[in-house]
Amino acid sequence: MPTAHEAMIYVMVITSASDRDMTDEELARIGQVVRSWPVFVDFPEDRLVAVAKDCQQLLHDGRSLDGILELARKAIPARLHDTAYALAVEVASVDLEMRMEEVRVMQRLRQALEIDDTTAHAIELASKARHRMLT
Template sequence: MQPSLSHHEALIYVMVMMSAVDREMSDDEFARIGRLVQFLPVFDGFDEDSLVHIGHECSAQLAAPEGLDIMLEIVREALPEKFHETAYALAVEIAAADQRIRNEEIRLLQLLRDRLGLDKLTCAAIERGALARFRR
């Protein structure tokens, strides 16, 4: 098992997992990860130069046998409870970045919600907010 991640790394892992779940990491999704890391207060103090390295680390671990399940557990262990909703919100942001939510992304959101112990009403509110932000 991997050593414990910082909350910054765990949140980035969530975004990379969401981006990679459909086996395509689009430029829009990767650009959104970079922008979120640059301006969200939860990433204050994070060294942005390590973003690409963390993304590659996460991708490599996802490719391993049972990678997704292991990664979800690593994220759960690394994130303090106060960041569980933040992790879900970041996953929704990445899923919505390309204006299409695929079945794989919906399934990962369900897995993340269950692993982090989030209630459906809270998750629905987060999802509704993202829909409102990305509406054209």
């Protein structure tokens, strides 16, 4: 069973890997999030790569997306489910568009974490606002 921190990283990794192409921008954003978001304040940053590889290994070993989402749901305290969803949105928003695969993963994540539509929409709008550029 992963720790809450590890499970939140799993959420970001599966979001990034949803289109089978983890871009450098997405990987950089995961690192930036782990370094800067308060929820990771007591997570040893040097463990990030190992945890991401653990998640990838679970996928390669036949653990389904639903299986990883179930692990995440159990490991992440309910009060942080919206935070975990926000982490996923942050990674998905890097390229300013969501591909169909990412949309599907986000829908399944919302279901697994029991994120209501209003909360999901608010998180998604906030992320879009944060990533807009002037030009």
